[in-house]
Amino acid sequence: MTKNIYFDIDKKISTVAVQQQLNCLFMPESEMILNPETQAQPAEKHQSTKTAILVIGGAEDKVHGKEILHTFFTRSGATDAVIGIIPSASREPTLIGDRYLHIFEEMGAKYIKVLDVRDRDQGEDPYYLQYVEECTGLFMTGGDQLRLCGLLADTTLMDKIVQRVKKREITLAGTSAGAAVMGYHMIAGGSSGECPNRALVDMAMGLGIIPEVLVDQHFHNRNRLGRLLSAIVAHPQLLGVGIDEDTCALFEQNNTIQVMGRGTVTILDARTISYTNQAQAQGNEPFSIHNLRLHVLSHGDRYDLKQHQPIPQAET
Amino acid sequence: MTKNIYFDIDKKISTVAVQQQLNCLFMPESEMILNPETQAQPAEKHQSTKTAILVIGGAEDKVHGKEILHTFFTRSGATDAVIGIIPSASREPTLIGDRYLHIFEEMGAKYIKVLDVRDRDQGEDPYYLQYVEECTGLFMTGGDQLRLCGLLADTTLMDKIVQRVKKREITLAGTSAGAAVMGYHMIAGGSSGECPNRALVDMAMGLGIIPEVLVDQHFHNRNRLGRLLSAIVAHPQLLGVGIDEDTCALFEQNNTIQVMGRGTVTILDARTISYTNQAQAQGNEPFSIHNLRLHVLSHGDRYDLKQHQPIPQAET
Numbered sequence: 001m002t003k004n005i006y007f008d009i010d011k012k013i014s015t016v017a018v019q020q021q022l023n024c025l026f027m028p029e030s031e032m033i034l035n036p037e038t039q040a041q042p043a044e045k046h047q048s049t050k051t052a053i054l055v056i057g058g059a060e061d062k063v064h065g066k067e068i069l070h071t072f073f074t075r076s077g078a079t080d081a082v083i084g085i086i087p088s089a090s091r092e093p094t095l096i097g098d099r100y101l102h103i104f105e106e107m108g109a110k111y112i113k114v115l116d117v118r119d120r121d122q123g124e125d126p127y128y129l130q131y132v133e134e135c136t137g138l139f140m141t142g143g144d145q146l147r148l149c150g151l152l153a154d155t156t157l158m159d160k161i162v163q164r165v166k167k168r169e170i171t172l173a174g175t176s177a178g179a180a181v182m183g184y185h186m187i188a189g190g191s192s193g194e195c196p197n198r199a200l201v202d203m204a205m206g207l208g209i210i211p212e213v214l215v216d217q218h219f220h221n222r223n224r225l226g227r228l229l230s231a232i233v234a235h236p237q238l239l240g241v242g243i244d245e246d247t248c249a250l251f252e253q254n255n256t257i258q259v260m261g262r263g264t265v266t267i268l269d270a271r272t273i274s275y276t277n278q279a280q281a282q283g284n285e286p287f288s289i290h291n292l293r294l295h296v297l298s299h300g301d302r303y304d305l306k307q308h309q310p311i312p313q314a315e316t
Numbered sequence: 317m318t319k320n321i322y323f324d325i326d327k328k329i330s331t332v333a334v335q336q337q338l339n340c341l342f343m344p345e346s347e348m349i350l351n352p353e354t355q356a357q358p359a360e361k362h363q364s365t366k367t368a369i370l371v372i373g374g375a376e377d378k379v380h381g382k383e384i385l386h387t388f389f390t391r392s393g394a395t396d397a398v399i400g401i402i403p404s405a406s407r408e409p410t411l412i413g414d415r416y417l418h419i420f421e422e423m424g425a426k427y428i429k430v431l432d433v434r435d436r437d438q439g440e441d442p443y444y445l446q447y448v449e450e451c452t453g454l455f456m457t458g459g460d461q462l463r464l465c466g467l468l469a470d471t472t473l474m475d476k477i478v479q480r481v482k483k484r485e486i487t488l489a490g491t492s493a494g495a496a497v498m499g500y501h502m503i504a505g506g507s508s509g510e511c512p513n514r515a516l517v518d519m520a521m522g523l524g525i526i527p528e529v530l531v532d533q534h535f536h537n538r539n540r541l542g543r544l545l546s547a548i549v550a551h552p553q554l555l556g557v558g559i560d561e562d563t564c565a566l567f568e569q570n571n572t573i574q575v576m577g578r579g580t581v582t583i584l585d586a587r588t589i590s591y592t593n594q595a596q597a598q599g600n601e602p603f604s605i606h607n608l609r610l611h612v613l614s615h616g617d618r619y620d621l622k623q624h625q626p627i628p629q630a631e632t
Contacts (some may be wrong), residue, residue: 130384195536195560195580195613220511223539227614244511262601264511275628277614286580286614290626294610296512296545298593298602310606 012271049077049136051171052209053251055218057263058142058176062103068099068248068261069125073107075171078139081110085136088151089143089177091237096141104123104139115157123155132160137171140178141297146188146204148181153207162209165288168253172202172209176217179243187231192222196229198278203231212305214238218268221245233289234279239305257303258309267310269293269304336613359474365393365452367487369567371561373533374458374577379420384418384564384577389423389488392453398427400451400612404467405459405493409434410456415562420455431473439471448476456494462504462520463498469523477527484569488525490535495559500527503547508538512545514594514604519547526567530554530623535582548586548596548603555621556584572627575612581625583619585609 020148052075060068076083083104085099104112115128122128130139138161140148152158162227164170180186186206194200214235216228219242232240243249244263251257259265274291281287297303368391376384385513392399397524401408401416414429418429431444445474448454454477456464467555468474477545481484496502510516532544533557558563560579575581590607597603613619616629 093410094362192539193537194562197615216447220539220542221509223508226536227543249513262602266602275626275630277629281614285611286578288580288617288626289610289612289629290617290628292610292612294605294608296599296603296608298511298604301604301606310591310604312604312606313536313593 008226028247031087036309041112043044049075049171050253051075051136051165052253053153053165053182055175055182055213055215055241055243055249055251055272056175057177057179057213057221057245057261057265059218059221059245060248060261061176061246062099063281066103066107067139068246069103069259070107071248071250072171072173076109076136078084079108079110080136081109082131082134082136083109083113084138085112085114085141086117086133086138086148086152087114087141087143088117088179089145090141091143091147093141094253096143102140102142109297114311117151117155117157120151120155123152123157125157128157129160132157132164135164135170138173140172140174140181142176142178145177145180145186145206148177148190149204149207151188152207158207162207165209165231179215181207182215183213183238184208184212185214185235185238187216187227187230189229190227192226193262194226194284196233196289198230198281198287199266199284201227201230203234212237212239213241214241217245219244220263225266228266228268229289229292230287232268233276233287234275236270236273238270239308240266242266242268257297258298258306259303260299262299264301265297265301267295267297269308271297271308318591328587333448344578345581349498353491356446358372360462365391365487366569367391367452367481367484368542368569369481369498370487371495371498371526371529371557371559371567372433372489373495373529373535373537373561373563373566373577373581375468375537375561376491376564376577377562378415382419384422384518384562385419386423387564387566387576388455388489389420389425389485390451392425395424395426396448396452396478397425398447398452399425399429399490400448401428401430402433402464402468403453403457403460404433405464406457407459407463409457412459416455416457432465433467433473435472436467436471439468439473441473443552444473445476448473448480451486453490454541456488456490456497458492459492461493461496461502461522464493465502465520465523467523474523478523481525495531497523498531499554500524500525501527501530501547501554503530503532503543506546508540508542510600512542512549512605513600514546514597515600517543517546528553528555529557532556532558536579542581544582545605545608546603548584549589551590552586552589552592554586554623556582556586558582558584562593571621573613573621574621575613578616581612581613581619583611583613585611585624587624600602
């Protein structure tokens with residue numbers, strides 16, 4: 001792995017940016033500070049863009065309408081967006097980073113950078129830190145959520161990203177593994193094809209971007225009711241959010257989730273559970289879970305995170 | 317297909333019965349009326365047995381503890397049971413009929429017959445009619461539920477079985493396809509790996525043995541939440557019952573379901589649904605389903621069919 005790899009996949013479309021990249025090409029990475037005069041500008045232009053957090057169930061359309069990716073692009077400031085792509089969940093970060101870069105480039109984004117963090121030291125890199133300071137949109141790709149958290153959790157880079165997301169200065173999207181890391185608790189892995197049980201799911205710490213949710217992705221596609229139930233019954237204070245492929249749970253600033261895409265978002269509301277044997281059941285002994293509330297939300301439906309109630313598309 | 321095929325897999329363990337079978341071997345099938353003196357006896361002996369309907373999610377243990385099959389055997393009258401096996405769902409009725417016959421034989425059943433109905437005419441066969449009149453337990457195997465219903469629905473044989481089950485004179489079990497047919501409405505087939513939608517499930521008429529339920533089997537094992545949701549949202553007055561493999565929803569006479577086995581029984585209670593787009597969504601457009609109640613019941617849990625409430629094992 002050479003430093004040049006990072007530059008192969010970095011790309012800025014504006015002439016200034018390209019020039020700057022060329023200038024940087026042989027500079028030590030620590031010196032690659034963006035010129036604030038050229039880079040800060042787009043971010044300032046788009047403070048009016050309504051930021052959001054897009055939690056995507058994986059396998060989102062990258063070829064036809066690209067509805068979800070286009071929403072990310074728009075919510076990041078459209079052609080004036082300053083986009084960062086974090087491909088660190090993937091073992092093929094060059095490939096996947098490049099793919100998203102070309103998609104957003106085709107949409108008309110002029111400022112895109114792949115923040116190809118491959119070791120934790122890069123999470124302190126001043127160049128990357130400066131870039132996320134100026135970003136209007138950040139996209140975390142799929143791969144392995146443990147890898148993503150292992151590389152980025154508690155780095156200055158991630159802290160800065162979370163801070164800016166929480167201040168609603170930046171639109172953040174994560175797909176598949178990039179979606180899994182959104183909560184404080186995270187499903188790190190598990191199995192399917194079984195009833196809910198302790199052994200069915202492996203938990204870990206997430207990035208805590210939306211602490212109150214517990215996300216699972218590829219939900220109906222990969223038979224993940226069992227593992228999300230297994231996880232949520234141990235954390236009934238959290239909201240279980242199972243997102244299908246090519247589907248997005250878009251967390252708005254007004255404490256609602258907006259659903260978009262081809263599939264559904266399944267909400268498991270464990271607050272109503274009247275009984276569970278979760279504390280007693282060991283290994284792969286089945287969990288009992290009585291009186292759980294379940295919502296299947298499709299395109300246009302919303303969910304009120306304060307009232308804990310779905311809002312039909314008809315009423316939106 | 318010759319008549320001899322039926323006799324290959326018919327089997328009675330008592331000497332009297334074996335003798336009778338030999339006597340019958342070359343008799344026309346219509347003349348094969350059981351001797352009421354030898355055959356009616358066990359049924360009378362066991363009127364005290366608490367009958368039940370065992371709805372089994374498929375792939376029940378046939379090798380080790382055989383807990384579910386043993387419960388069927390016991391509830392049918394144990395060693396004095398008169399058992400009928402209906403292998404008609406299967407395209408290999410001889411094989412599968414024989415397999416269950418040997419299992420119940422090993423448990424100590426002395427009166428077992430495979431009612432190998434392969435065309436609808438056999439549903440009027442006086443010998444079979446007489447046998448089900450004297451049965452204390454009937455077992456429907458797996459296979460294809462449409463095949464089973466196609467061969468047996470509205471035959472005199474099935475009418476007689478349903479009548480006796482409803483009078484609680486007989487214990488009835490069905491596994492996999494044999495479980496699917498229990499309701500008035502039946503899931504005939506469908507797909508998995510998708511969110512709930514109209515195209516995901518094919519419905520047909522079941523045998524109406526427990527009219528108020530809509531059964532799906534191999535539930536968590538084969539990712540069938542989507543199709544059971546798709547079915548139940550069109551029939552919200554029914555109770556969705558998703559049964560895992562090697563798991564049994566045992567319908568007791570007192571209007572409760574008792575859960576036994578290795579997996580879980582998932583109950584979808586659609587009465588609480590506050591909104592669905594079911595009427596509008598076409599083809600594979602995702603269904604919205606808001607405020608559904610879900611219960612995961614494990615071994616020992618019960619469900620009160622009148623109160624629509626689960627009862628934890630601890631309280632039983």
